[in-house]
Amino acid sequence: MVIPTLFFVSLISFAIIRAAPGDPVRMYTSSGMSKADAEDVERIRENLGLNDPLPVQYVRWLEQAVQGNLGYSIVSHRPVTELIAEKLPASLSLMGISLVLSMTLGILIGSIAAVKRYSLFDYATTIFAFLGSSLPSFWLSMILIWFFAVRLGWLPTGQMHSFRPSGPVWLDTAKHFVLPVIVTSYVGLIVWVRYQRSSMIEALNQDYVRTARAKGLNSKAVLYRHAWRNSLVPIVTLFGFSIANLVAGSYVIEYVFSWPGMANFGFDAILKRDYPVIMGVTLVSSIFIITGNLIADICYMFINPQIRNSR
Amino acid sequence: MLSKPVSRRSVLQGGAAAVGATALGGVTSVQLLKPQGAAAQDDERGILIMRGGVSQFPPTFNPLLNDVRVWLYDGLVRFDTDVNPIPDLAESWEISEDGLVYTFHLRQDVVFHDGTPMTAADVVFTAEKTLDEGVKSPYRSKFIIDGQPVVWEQVDDFTVTATLPQPSGSFLSKTSRADEVFFCILPKHLLEGVEDMTQAEFNQNPVGTGPFKFVSYETDQQLVMEANDDYYQGRPGVKEVVRLNFPNEQSALAALQAGDIDVASLREAGNVKTAEETEGLSVQRYDSNWVFAGRFKMDHPVLSDQAVRAAISHAVDRENLVKAAVSPTASTGNSPINIGWAASPDVTVYEYDPEKAKAILDEAGWTGDGIREKDGQRLSFTVTLYPDYAAPDLAAGMQQLLQLVGIEMNINQLEAASFETEVYQNQNFDMYLDWQGFGVDPDIASRWITNDAGTGTYLDNPSNYSNPDVDVALTAASTALTQDERQQYLWEAQNLITADAAAIWLQLWEAQIALDDAIGGYETPGTTADMDNTGIFREPWMITSTRG
Numbered sequence: 077m078v079i080p081t082l083f084f085v086s087l088i089s090f091a092i093i094r095a096a097p098g099d100p101v102r103m104y105t106s107s108g109m110s111k112a113d114a115e116d117v118e119r120i121r122e123n124l125g126l127n128d129p130l131p132v133q134y135v136r137w138l139e140q141a142v143q144g145n146l147g148y149s150i151v152s153h154r155p156v157t158e159l160i161a162e163k164l165p166a167s168l169s170l171m172g173i174s175l176v177l178s179m180t181l182g183i184l185i186g187s188i189a190a191v192k193r194y195s196l197f198d199y200a201t202t203i204f205a206f207l208g209s210s211l212p213s214f215w216l217s218m219i220l221i222w223f224f225a226v227r228l229g230w231l232p233t234g235q236m237h238s239f240r241p242s243g244p245v246w247l248d249t250a251k252h253f254v255l256p257v258i259v260t261s262y263v264g265l266i267v268w269v270r271y272q273r274s275s276m277i278e279a280l281n282q283d284y285v286r287t288a289r290a291k292g293l294n295s296k297a298v299l300y301r302h303a304w305r306n307s308l309v310p311i312v313t314l315f316g317f318s319i320a321n322l323v324a325g326s327y328v329i330e331y332v333f334s335w336p337g338m339a340n341f342g343f344d345a346i347l348k349r350d351y352p353v354i355m356g357v358t359l360v361s362s363i364f365i366i367t368g369n370l371i372a373d374i375c376y377m378f379i380n381p382q383i384r385n386s387r
Numbered sequence: 388m389l390s391k392p393v394s395r396r397s398v399l400q401g402g403a404a405a406v407g408a409t410a411l412g413g414v415t416s417v418q419l420l421k422p423q424g425a426a427a428q429d430d431e432r433g434i435l436i437m438r439g440g441v442s443q444f445p446p447t448f449n450p451l452l453n454d455v456r457v458w459l460y461d462g463l464v465r466f467d468t469d470v471n472p473i474p475d476l477a478e479s480w481e482i483s484e485d486g487l488v489y490t491f492h493l494r495q496d497v498v499f500h501d502g503t504p505m506t507a508a509d510v511v512f513t514a515e516k517t518l519d520e521g522v523k524s525p526y527r528s529k530f531i532i533d534g535q536p537v538v539w540e541q542v543d544d545f546t547v548t549a550t551l552p553q554p555s556g557s558f559l560s561k562t563s564r565a566d567e568v569f570f571c572i573l574p575k576h577l578l579e580g581v582e583d584m585t586q587a588e589f590n591q592n593p594v595g596t597g598p599f600k601f602v603s604y605e606t607d608q609q610l611v612m613e614a615n616d617d618y619y620q621g622r623p624g625v626k627e628v629v630r631l632n633f634p635n636e637q638s639a640l641a642a643l644q645a646g647d648i649d650v651a652s653l654r655e656a657g658n659v660k661t662a663e664e665t666e667g668l669s670v671q672r673y674d675s676n677w678v679f680a681g682r683f684k685m686d687h688p689v690l691s692d693q694a695v696r697a698a699i700s701h702a703v704d705r706e707n708l709v710k711a712a713v714s715p716t717a718s719t720g721n722s723p724i725n726i727g728w729a730a731s732p733d734v735t736v737y738e739y740d741p742e743k744a745k746a747i748l749d750e751a752g753w754t755g756d757g758i759r760e761k762d763g764q765r766l767s768f769t770v771t772l773y774p775d776y777a778a779p780d781l782a783a784g785m786q787q788l789l790q791l792v793g794i795e796m797n798i799n800q801l802e803a804a805s806f807e808t809e810v811y812q813n814q815n816f817d818m819y820l821d822w823q824g825f826g827v828d829p830d831i832a833s834r835w836i837t838n839d840a841g842t843g844t845y846l847d848n849p850s851n852y853s854n855p856d857v858d859v860a861l862t863a864a865s866t867a868l869t870q871d872e873r874q875q876y877l878w879e880a881q882n883l884i885t886a887d888a889a890a891i892w893l894q895l896w897e898a899q900i901a902l903d904d905a906i907g908g909y910e911t912p913g914t915t916a917d918m919d920n921t922g923i924f925r926e927p928w929m930i931t932s933t934r935g
Contacts (some may be wrong), residue, residue, distance in 0.1 A: 098804030099812070104446060104453060105525035113528040113833075114847070120523045151453075152446040152606075153585035162606060226641050233638040235608065235631075238647075334634035336608050344607070349804050 078366055082359065086141070089358040090134050093351060100150045100349040101126065124150060137355065146359070147352035149345075156356035160338055164360075166236055167330065167337030171322045173253065174260035179318070181261070182268020183311065187304060189269065190276030201269060208266035213325060217259045217332040224255060231255055234334035256333045263325055264318055271314055272307065279307040312375045319368025323361050432614070433932030434627040435906065438639045438651035444607055444632070448593035450564070450571035451516055451524045451584060457610065458628070458927040459500075460571030460595035461619075462564030463491055463510065466827050468925070470727050472559050476505065476572055476596065476619075477547075486554030486868045491562070493545040497619045499574045500600045507541040512575035514539040514549070522584040526569055529561045554866050556873045560828035567826030572596060598623045598928035608632050624908050624931035640901070643668060649903040649932060654776055656714045662901035670901050676727065677824030677896035678720035679781070681770065682850040683889065687817050689768050694751035695794075696888035700737030701744035702792040703785050709894040712780035716899075720892040722881045728870065729829035731878035734885040744792045759793040767795035768817035773806035778820050781893060814849045822896065829877060832861040835884060850889075857883045905933040 101120045105112030121127050125136070140147055146156035189201040225233040232238065232252050241248030279285065280303050288298045323339075330340035342357030445455045463477040477491040497505040517524050518536050530537040535552035542548055551558060564571045574594050581587045593601050596619070599612035610630040614623040631648060633639040639651040640658045644665055653659050653670070662668050683690040690696060706719045718725075722734040748766070753759040759766040770785070772778045779800060786796045799816075801809060810819045823834060833847040837858050857880050864876035884890075902909070908931040909924045924930055 096805070097808040097813075098802075099808055102807050102811070103804055112525050115531075116525045116528050119520065119527070120525060123523050148585070149446075153452065153590065159606070221638075226637075229645060233641055234634050332634065334632060334638070336605070341607070347802075347804065 078370075081366060082362060085362040086138070086355065086359055087134070089355060090130075090137070093346075093349070093354050094130055094133075096349075098349040099126075100351060103348045104151045104350075137352070141355075141359070146356040149350055149353050151345075151348055151350045151353075156352050159341070159353065160356055160360055163336065163338040163341045166335060167326055167339060170253070170256055170260060170329070170335060170337065171319075171326060173257050174264060175318060175322060177257065178261040178264030178268055179315075182265045183272045183308070185265075186269040186272025187276050187307070190273045190280065190307075191299065193277065198273075201273070205266040205269050208262060213259055213263050214328050214332050216262070217255070217329065220255050220259065221332075234332070236336050256329055256335060260322065260325060260329050264321060267318070267321070268311075268314065271311055275310050276303065276307040279303040282306070309376070309379055312379055313372055315375060316365075316369035316372035319371075320365045323364050432624065432626040433905070433934045434629065435625045435650070435930055435932045436629045436631065436648045436934070438631060438633050438642075438648060444604075444610060444630070447585075447590040448601065448604070449573075449584065449587060449590040450569045451513075451522055451526070451573070452590070453525070454567075454569050455571065455593075457630070458599045458612065459593055459597045459601060460564055460573075461497075461597050462568070462570045462572065463493075463562040464559055465563055466560070466565060470827060472563075475563065476510075477562075480559075487551050489549045489551070489558065489562075490542070491547045491549070493547065494619060495545050497596050498617050499596055500594045500615055501574070501577075502617075503574060503576055505572060505574075505596050506544050507547045508544075509572055509575045510547045511539045511541045512579070513570070513573045516573070516578070516584070517570070524584075529568060529570075532558075554868055556865060556867050556870075557828040557830045560826075563827060565827040599628055602627075618928055620926075620928055623928040628927075643901055643903065646903070649906045649934060650900065652898060652900045654899065659714065659899050659901070667904050668901050669904065670899055672716060672897060672899050674718050674726060675824070675896040675898060676725060676829070677822050678723070678725055679778075679820065679893045679896070680720070680723075680823045681785075681818050681820050681891040681893070682823070682852075683818050684814070684816060685851045685853065685889075687768060688764055689766055690817060692751060693888055694747050695753065695766065696891075697737060698744040698747045698751075698753075698792065699789065699794065700888055700891050701740045701747065702794065703788050703891065704739040705737075705891070705893060706739070708781060708784045708788070712784055713777045713894045714897060714899070717894045717897045720895050722885055722892065723823060723831045723835065723890075724829050724877065724881060725892075725895055727829065728874055729877045731881040733878065734881050735888070736885075737888065737891075741788075741792050748792065748794075753793070755793070757793065758795045765795065766793060767797070769797040769799050770818045770820060771799045771801060771806065771810060771816040772820040773801050773803045775803075775822075777894070782820065811847075811849050814851070816849075819849075820893075823890075824896070830865065831877075831880070832865055835880065835889075836861050852884075852887075852889050854883055854887060854889075903934075907931045907933075 099117075099121075101117050101124070102112065105117060105120070125133065128136075137147060144157070146160075148155055149159060152159070185201055189198045192198055221233050224231045231254050234252075236252050237245070237249050238252075282303075285298060285303050288302045289295070293302075326335075326337065326339040327343055329335065330337045331343055334340070338357055338360065342354065342361075345353035345357065445457065446453050448455055448457075448459065450460060461476050463475055464472045464480070465475040467473050474494075476494055476497055478494045480489060480491045482489055491510070493505070493507060493510065499505055499509075514530065514537070516522050517526055518530050520527070532551055532555050533553050537552070537558075538550040540548050540550070549558075549562070561568050562570050572595070577589055577594055578584075578587060581589070591604070598615055598618045598620070600615045602611040602613050604610045609632065612628045614626045616622050631642075633642060633651075636651075636653055636655055636658050639648070640653065640661060642648045643651055643662065646667075653662060659670055663670050683696055685691055709717050709719050721736050722731060724730045748754075748759055751761075753761045753766050770782055772782055779798075782796075782798050782800075786798060789796045796818075806819075806821075809815045810821070825831065835848060835852055835854075835857055837853040837855070838848050838851060860876045860880040860883065864873050864880065867873040867876060908926075908929040910926060910929070
């Protein structure tokens with residue numbers, strides 16, 4: 077399933093980006109406000125093979141991509157794989173931290189809210205989640221930057237590390253992570269909270285929970301072993317969905333925080349119409365999403381033996 | 388950041404004044420001058436941290452492939468604040484009587500960053516690589532005159548000749564490393580055997596002759612350079628230069644205010660005001676020859692009428708609109724060339740006069756209440772633009788002012804890359820707003836000369852402006868041998884173009900640079916600006932900093 081999906085993703089993104097107006101050579105040779113000479117632009121387009129028919133260009137790209145060569149950036153002439161590899165750690169660390177944080181916190185808060193249904197905590201959680209789902213992440217980022225970085229000056233406005241940090245390097249890097257991690261995990265958190273809350277409520281209403289209680293098991297054991305563990309089964313599917321969300325969301329977050337990651341790099345490539353880079357970034361992004369779903373399936377099998385056995 | 392040693396500051400000013408004097412006095416004194424801010428010990432020099440910005444970091448550091456506006460390289464000549472050529476790596480030059488042969492005498496004391504002496508072989512090599520079709524250089528056409536390449540030859544170790552197929556008044560500027568030309572002398576010994584220039588290891592590890600040496604670059608994030616103490620003009624005043632990326636002006640301003648960086652170029656009026664009001668910061672300004680203009684499609688059913696174009700210029704209060712939408716200190720242009728010896732004093736200026744606009748339209752037969760009409764044709768057109776900071780505000784202001792005299796202007800805003808294609812390739816517009824100008828040399832021919840029928844897909848003159856008299860004047864200007872002669876033809880061309888009301892000229896590019904008081908020794912480039920914050924300084928090597 078993975079290979080045909082990737083093939084279609086590449087075909088569609090190739091079609092979309094080439095259907096959009098714009099020309100990479102014109103963009104990178106027009107430095108500042110000046111316009112490159114017509115002859116120079118034409119010659120470079122010819123050299124790069126951009127004047128060939130589109131299907132020919134796509135097949136040429138595909139042939140190389142299958143062999144692991146994603147081509148060279150039209151702008152910087154460096155191998156796309158090398159450029160992405162350079163940018164990937166920054167994206168992965170931000171996404172990884174945010175995923176772990178939003179998942180653990182979300183499951184915790186959601187479970188408590190379900191157990192203490194209609195309590196003040198539950199209402200507060202609902203309002204929080206409702207607000208969260210209606211606030212765009214770029215807006216939230218800008219407010220946080222304005223308050224914590226510009227007004228208070230406690231945290232940096234963006235990027236991943238300072239040039240010559242005043243304190244220890246790890247502290248400086250940690251400070252740079254704070255705001256983007258807050259925004260990224262907050263957006264994920266509310267989804268986890270809402271799903272976990274309803275899943276836990278459902279579990280608590282099950283017959284086996286009532287039976288366990290009737291048996292006289294202590295309520296902690298009932299909550300943990302019977303209700304909570306079972307509530308996690310449907311939640312695991314959220315994992316794949318979360319990764320898709322994180323990858324999509326990173327295009328906004330990385331831009332706003334000037335994060336040196338792959339999404340920011342890909343966004344810049346779109347503005348410059350750097351076709352090979354756009355194709356590469358799209359492909360890697362979709363590999364993440366597909367892998368996320370694959371992991372979710374595997375976890376689901378692991379948690380719920382019924383599925384494993386039926387296969 | 389707030390307290391600065393007074394003695395240091397006054398010394399810096401002395402240094403700046405000395406540079407000003409050398410520009411007038413000629414070359415020899417430049418060699419004697421050493422940055423006064425720099426003490427004997429390396430450690431005492433400060434470092435300079437400035438805003439880079441994603442689009443302002445070069446894609447590669449190889450000036451054959453793209454513009455490299457960092458202080459790594461030198462050209463053969465440079466320009467003073469009045470746009471007169473002065474020596475750079477060539478300490479003198481002669482031009483043959485017929486204007487065809489340029490002989491450059493190179494300095495003999497210049498070494499590349501790796502210690503290898505710079506010689507005539509490097510100059511010829513750089514020129515030949517620029518002309519090599521296999522090297523994907525976007526600057527090849529700079530050395531093609533009338534379809535023929537300029538021939539570069541080495542005479543001896545330090546003498547080079549360039550033979551032109553026909554005289555060209557702008558040729559000398561093309562041997563500089565100025566904006567739009569980027570003729571940066573490259574080390575032959577490092578690039579000689581390279582088969583594919585785009586894959587050269589040099590591109591990520593550049594070696595030049597300029598005042599600073601490359602140290603490290605983290606793609607689109609941070610560039611570090613160190614002082615080249617063997618720089619031929621003298622020892623740089625700072626030991627290190629760092630350029631950092633900021634996602635937007637606000638965050639660069641915040642970093643300036645926090646003292647994290649020393650220099651950032653600003654565009655938004657509010658930010659400039661904040662910088663001016665911040666203690667320890669000052670703002671330097673200069674106008675450039677780039678003018679933001681609306682160009683009309685000359686075969687458009689409405690805009691082909693000179694009366695309509697003139698009425699548009701009269702109906703728009705350009706000066707106040709520019710001050711309101713762009714910056715209170717911005718200047719308004721009136722011609723394709725607005726500053727310097729090439730700017731004509733006799734252009735037709737369309738002052739703000741809505742009554743006159745109405746009268747012109749009435750007389751030309753455009754009548755009616757509301758939107759005017761003529762022979763069933765509504766006086767309506769669309770302006771195409773991309774959101775280059777003030778452009779949407781300017782267009783909105785124009786729309787309102789034009790409505791008052793009965794002209795309907797619709798607005799079509801595109802993303803930058805789409806704009807490039809729609810306007811310059813597809814020529815699909817009624818009127819477009821964009822910057823028009825030039826780097827060093829006032830060569831405006833390509834934007835105003837009649838397009839050859841059926842030539843290439845990309846046009847500098849997408850509006851199809853065509854006036855045979857302008858063609859004659861601009862052609863004569865480009866082959867004229869003396870500046871006086873060029874000036875006469877360029878003035879004539881501008882007078883004709885403005886009489887045609889062939890464009891509506893709005894603001895001049897105003898560079899506004901916020902600087903920390905810790906920085907000294909600088910001189911802004913006057914009108915010959917590079918359009919980027921490395922062009923803030925004329926003599927980067929003279930900059931000093933008290934930042935440790």
